Amino acid sequence: MTAMWRKSFLGIAGLLAVAAVLAACGPDGTAVARVVRELFTGSTPLSAAAQEELGRLETVVGTLSVPRSSNELQTEIEHFQDAFSKVRENYVRPVDDKALLAAAIEGARAFGEAKGTGRPRDVVEAALHGMLGKLDPHTIYLNARDYGDMQVVTSGRFGGLGIEVTQESGQIKVIAPIEDTPAAMAGIVTGDLITHVDSEAVEGLGLAEAVSRMRGPPGTSVRLTIRRGDQSPFVVALERAVIRTRPVKWHLEGSIGYLRVASFNEQVASGIERAMEELRKESGGKLSGLILDLRNNPGGLLDASTWLSDAFLNEGTILEVRGRNGAGARPYRATRGELAAGLPLLVLINGGSASASEIVAAALQDLGRAQVMGVRSFGKGSVQTIYPLVHEGALKMTTQLYYTPHGKSIQALGVLPDILVTPIEATGLRREADNPSALPPDHAEDGRARLEISESDCPVRPDGDRLLGCAILFMNAGQEQNFLSALRPAK
Numbered sequence: 001m002t003a004m005w006r007k008s009f010l011g012i013a014g015l016l017a018v019a020a021v022l023a024a025c026g027p028d029g030t031a032v033a034r035v036v037r038e039l040f041t042g043s044t045p046l047s048a049a050a051q052e053e054l055g056r057l058e059t060v061v062g063t064l065s066v067p068r069s070s071n072e073l074q075t076e077i078e079h080f081q082d083a084f085s086k087v088r089e090n091y092v093r094p095v096d097d098k099a100l101l102a103a104a105i106e107g108a109r110a111f112g113e114a115k116g117t118g119r120p121r122d123v124v125e126a127a128l129h130g131m132l133g134k135l136d137p138h139t140i141y142l143n144a145r146d147y148g149d150m151q152v153v154t155s156g157r158f159g160g161l162g163i164e165v166t167q168e169s170g171q172i173k174v175i176a177p178i179e180d181t182p183a184a185m186a187g188i189v190t191g192d193l194i195t196h197v198d199s200e201a202v203e204g205l206g207l208a209e210a211v212s213r214m215r216g217p218p219g220t221s222v223r224l225t226i227r228r229g230d231q232s233p234f235v236v237a238l239e240r241a242v243i244r245t246r247p248v249k250w251h252l253e254g255s256i257g258y259l260r261v262a263s264f265n266e267q268v269a270s271g272i273e274r275a276m277e278e279l280r281k282e283s284g285g286k287l288s289g290l291i292l293d294l295r296n297n298p299g300g301l302l303d304a305s306t307w308l309s310d311a312f313l314n315e316g317t318i319l320e321v322r323g324r325n326g327a328g329a330r331p332y333r334a335t336r337g338e339l340a341a342g343l344p345l346l347v348l349i350n351g352g353s354a355s356a357s358e359i360v361a362a363a364l365q366d367l368g369r370a371q372v373m374g375v376r377s378f379g380k381g382s383v384q385t386i387y388p389l390v391h392e393g394a395l396k397m398t399t400q401l402y403y404t405p406h407g408k409s410i411q412a413l414g415v416l417p418d419i420l421v422t423p424i425e426a427t428g429l430r431r432e433a434d435n436p437s438a439l440p441p442d443h444a445e446d447g448r449a450r451l452e453i454s455e456s457d458c459p460v461r462p463d464g465d466r467l468l469g470c471a472i473l474f475m476n477a478g479q480e481q482n483f484l485s486a487l488r489p490a491k
Contacts, residue, residue, distance in 0.1 A: 044088070057104055057108070061120065061124065064112045064117050065118070066118065068119070079124065079391040083141065087395070111127075129206050138382060141393065145212075147394045160243055162182055166207070168430060168434075174192040176296035191429045198222060218240050220240050248262075253291070256287075276340065287343055291345075292360075295352060297353050297356070305359040305360055309359065309364065312340055312370070313364070315334050316363075320402065345364065354380045355380040355381075362404040362408075374467060375421065375423060382401055382402070384399065409443065412432050417449055455470070
C-alpha cells in the first residue's frame, strides 16, 4: 500500500465522470515546456509530436474556458497533469501519448460544440472523458461527488434506484438490478436500455451524467423510459430509496443449501459466515451440498472475491494479477479453514456474472472444488485501482489483468461452465468482448463444456427458475448419469 490510498475494484458498472487540461506550446521557457519538465522528470519523456498536442489542447481549452479567477485555469492544468501522469505510469498497457492527447482535444471540442463555453473545470472534464474513452470501458474519472458515492456504494449502503448500468455505443444498458431495490421491484431486467430520464434523452451523455440524473434524495420520484428488445418503449415510474444492499441470501432446498451472492462489497464475508451457520442450524447439521448462485453478479471488491474463494478452499492459488507487460505479478493463495469442508459444491453463472464473480467461479472450477453450471460469463478479466488525485476526485483505472489458477486470462473470454445449459430465450446481453473499446484476450479461446443440455429440459420451479431446478436435480442425483436420466421425465 502506497502513501496514497488505493482500492482494487472489479465490476461492470460504475459511478463515473471526467476531468483535465494542459498548457501552452513553445520553446523551453513556455508553459508546455515547464509542464513537460515537471510532469515527466524521471519517466519516459514525451515525444515532440506529443508536446505539440499539449499546445493544441491548451489552445482549445483556453478558447472554450471562462475562468472566474486568475488561477482557476492553472489549477485545472495541474489537475490534468496529475491524471495524465498516472495513466502514463500505471495503465495496464503502454499508452500512445499523442493519440490520448488528440482524444482529449476531441472531447474538449465536443463540449464546445454542445455548450459553447464554460468553466475550465467543465471543459477539462470533457477533455479527460474523451481521453479516457480511448482506453477501455472501465477506466474513468471520478469527480469529488462520484468518488464519494463510489466509497459509499462499496460499503453496501447508498441512495438511488438500485440498478447496475454500463454504456455501449452511447446507450445506457442495464447489467442487473440489485435485489430488493426500487429497480428490481419495478420489473427492470438485464439488457434493458434506458433511453430517457424524466423525459430527457440520455443517449450520448457520459455514463456519469446519466447516472447522476437517476440519483436524487430518497423519497423523490423519477421516470425512466425503457426499450426492451423489439417491444415499444415504455415508461417506468420509480421512487428513489436508500439502498442497503444485502449481498448474501440463503435458504434450504431439502438438504441442499442455497447461497445467493448478488454483489461483492464489504459485507460479503459476514453474510456468508452467517448463512453457513444458519443453514447448518436449519438442516439439523445434515447439509448434503451447496449451490452458490453468482448469476447477474456484476462484481465489486477484489478482496471480497478472494475471501469468498478462500472460504471454500484449503489450498491453492486463487488467482494471479499482473500489471503492464506482466510486471508486479501477485498471487492470491488460499489458506486452511474451509467453511464447507466435505460438502459438494455447484456454482451457477450466466452472462451477467462478471469480474469478481468470475474470479470465484474460475478458482473453484480450476482447483476442482466445484462444478460450474450455466452459460459463459461476461468476460471482464481486468482489475481497476482507485487513484485519488491531488486536487480532487480520483481515477478508477485498469491497472492489471487477472489469471485463473490454470494461468488463463478471463478477459473477453469469460468462464466456460462444466455443464453448459443453453437458455430457452436469448437475453440480448452483450458481453465484454462486444464492446469496441474492450481490452482483447491474451490467448485464443479453447476448450468446450464437458456436458451440454437445454434449459427446456430442466424442471420447472414455481418461480420459473429452470436453471436452479437443474442445479437442485444435479445435486440430488449424486452421479452425472443419474442426472441425465432424471432430465428425461423433467422434459
